[in-house]
Amino acid sequence: MPANPSKPPTKAQNPAPKQKASSASERRAAAAKEQAERLRRERRKEIRRAALIAGGAAVALVVGVVVIISAAGGGSKGNSIPAGTKTFKTAARNHTEDPVTYPQNPPVGGPHFPVWQNCGYYSSAIKTEMGVHSMEHGAVWITYRPDLPADQVAKLQAKADSTYILVTPLAGIPTPVVASAWDHQLQLDTATDPRLDEFVRSFRQGPQTPEPGALCTSGNGQPE
Amino acid sequence: MTPSTTEPTAVDEETAAAPEASEPRRRRPRWQLVVAVLAAVFLVEATGVWIGSQLHDDSPGEHSVEAGFSRDMSVHHAQAVEMAEAVRASTTDPAIRTLAVDIDLTQQAQIGQMRGWLDVWGLPPTGRDLAMAWMGEPTSGLMPGMAGADELKRLHASTGTSGDVLFLQLMIRHHQGGVAMAQAVGPKARPEVRRLAAAIVTAQQSEIDAMTTMLKARGAEPLAPPKQDSGDESMPGMGHG
Numbered sequence: 001m002p003a004n005p006s007k008p009p010t011k012a013q014n015p016a017p018k019q020k021a022s023s024a025s026e027r028r029a030a031a032a033k034e035q036a037e038r039l040r041r042e043r044r045k046e047i048r049r050a051a052l053i054a055g056g057a058a059v060a061l062v063v064g065v066v067v068i069i070s071a072a073g074g075g076s077k078g079n080s081i082p083a084g085t086k087t088f089k090t091a092a093r094n095h096t097e098d099p100v101t102y103p104q105n106p107p108v109g110g111p112h113f114p115v116w117q118n119c120g121y122y123s124s125a126i127k128t129e130m131g132v133h134s135m136e137h138g139a140v141w142i143t144y145r146p147d148l149p150a151d152q153v154a155k156l157q158a159k160a161d162s163t164y165i166l167v168t169p170l171a172g173i174p175t176p177v178v179a180s181a182w183d184h185q186l187q188l189d190t191a192t193d194p195r196l197d198e199f200v201r202s203f204r205q206g207p208q209t210p211e212p213g214a215l216c217t218s219g220n221g222q223p224e
Numbered sequence: 225m226t227p228s229t230t231e232p233t234a235v236d237e238e239t240a241a242a243p244e245a246s247e248p249r250r251r252r253p254r255w256q257l258v259v260a261v262l263a264a265v266f267l268v269e270a271t272g273v274w275i276g277s278q279l280h281d282d283s284p285g286e287h288s289v290e291a292g293f294s295r296d297m298s299v300h301h302a303q304a305v306e307m308a309e310a311v312r313a314s315t316t317d318p319a320i321r322t323l324a325v326d327i328d329l330t331q332q333a334q335i336g337q338m339r340g341w342l343d344v345w346g347l348p349p350t351g352r353d354l355a356m357a358w359m360g361e362p363t364s365g366l367m368p369g370m371a372g373a374d375e376l377k378r379l380h381a382s383t384g385t386s387g388d389v390l391f392l393q394l395m396i397r398h399h400q401g402g403v404a405m406a407q408a409v410g411p412k413a414r415p416e417v418r419r420l421a422a423a424i425v426t427a428q429q430s431e432i433d434a435m436t437t438m439l440k441a442r443g444a445e446p447l448a449p450p451k452q453d454s455g456d457e458s459m460p461g462m463g464h465g
Binding site: 046049050053054056057060061063064065067068120158161162163164200201202204205206212213215217218222223224 | 253256259260262263264266267269270271273274298299302305306309310335336339348349350352364366373377380
């Protein structure tokens with residue numbers, strides 16, 4: 001190797017002494033350090049793999065639960081209750097021949113007369129305590145303000161052609177038309193609001209009926 | 225750089241270290257395998273449950289024949305129950321009373337049967353279609369054979385033999401309409417629905433015959449049968465007159 005005059009020859013020509021000094025212990029130390037690094041990398045890889053498997057299992061669990069729940073609920077073709085429907089929780093359902101003061105007007109449930117009002121359309125007010133009994137039998141009770149326009153009254157009357165629909169005028173109700181079923185009520189401004197049909201579909205002989213299978217005929221009154 | 229004598233040693237040490245580094249790889253923790261397998265099995269099972277539910281969810285839908293028949297016949301039957309109730313308590317004739325009780329309880333029970341089906345099918349008793357849309361004759365009016373509001377008022381107000389006669393006349397016509405509706409349940413409907421429809425046809429046709437005899441014994445005639453838009457002449461008791 002041509003010696004470089006500007007540099008001391010001993011450095012280039014004597015690399016061995018430094019390495020020689022580090023041969024045994026330093027090499028072992030270096031090797032051990034490398035192995036420790038390798039083991040740490042391996043450990044990190046293991047931890048990542050474990051985390052991936054645990055994470056993947058958690059995702060699989062969530063996906064599987066969602067799939068099963070959606071499959072179980074898939075058979076339900078029920079309707080959505082129309083927006084604005086209020087729900088109540090009536091406790092008392094006893095028969096009484098006394099007048100009852102109900103918290104809501106029209107009422108949504110409570111103590112009632114022993115005889116129900118026959119379903120159908122009426123142009124005069126009925127005994128509210130009988131209307132409540134009709135709702136206990138699954139009727140939807142549609143009340144309208146006495147000054148509701150005739151064409152809207154006719155629309156309500158047409159709905160009463162079906163069974164388990166009671167249509168009567170009632171003074172003092174909060175909106176021109178109010179639809180009630182046991183423990184449910186929907187206030188409407190017109191008889192043509194599409195939510196009225198949805199209310200009927202949700203509650204006529206619906207799941208809220210305290211006495212499923214009961215009649216809305218053979219009670220009191222002759223619908224028009 | 226010239227290869228130093230230390231390099232072979234370093235390489236040896238590396239190779240010596242290498243097998244130890246790869247041992248943890250071969251010793252993969254068992255729990256990871258178990259968890260991975262369980263997760264995979266669970267996913268497969270969940271998918272199977274979903275597929276099964278899609279295949280087995282063949283319950284009648286909103287616009288099916290079964291749903292339409294169950295809903296409409298429940299309303300139709302309910303009027304028969306009302307008419308039978310109207311005469312049952314007021315009649316003085318034991319034969320009429322027995323007939324009324326029979327019709328009353330039988331048809332009320334059948335209403336229960338049909339409502340139970342709708343419940344199981346997840347359908348409300350109120351359909352979105354017009355009445356009889358399921359049999360190709362959608363109507364917003366009364367179903368075949370049903371009494372009008374005035375006829376019902378008269379029935380509720382009547383007593384004695386005239387009440388019995390009106391009851392028989394209205395119920396014969398009511399049965400004729402019911403039979404026509406039950407006959408409209410085609411061969412593709414579910415077997416339990418077809419069974420009930422067939423039972424209604426048989427029983428009500430027989431009752432039509434019995435009631436017609438009772439009516440004539442009281443010196444009266446049946447009313448005109450319900451109009452049939454389809455003009456099906458094959459239906460018994462459906463003479464055009």
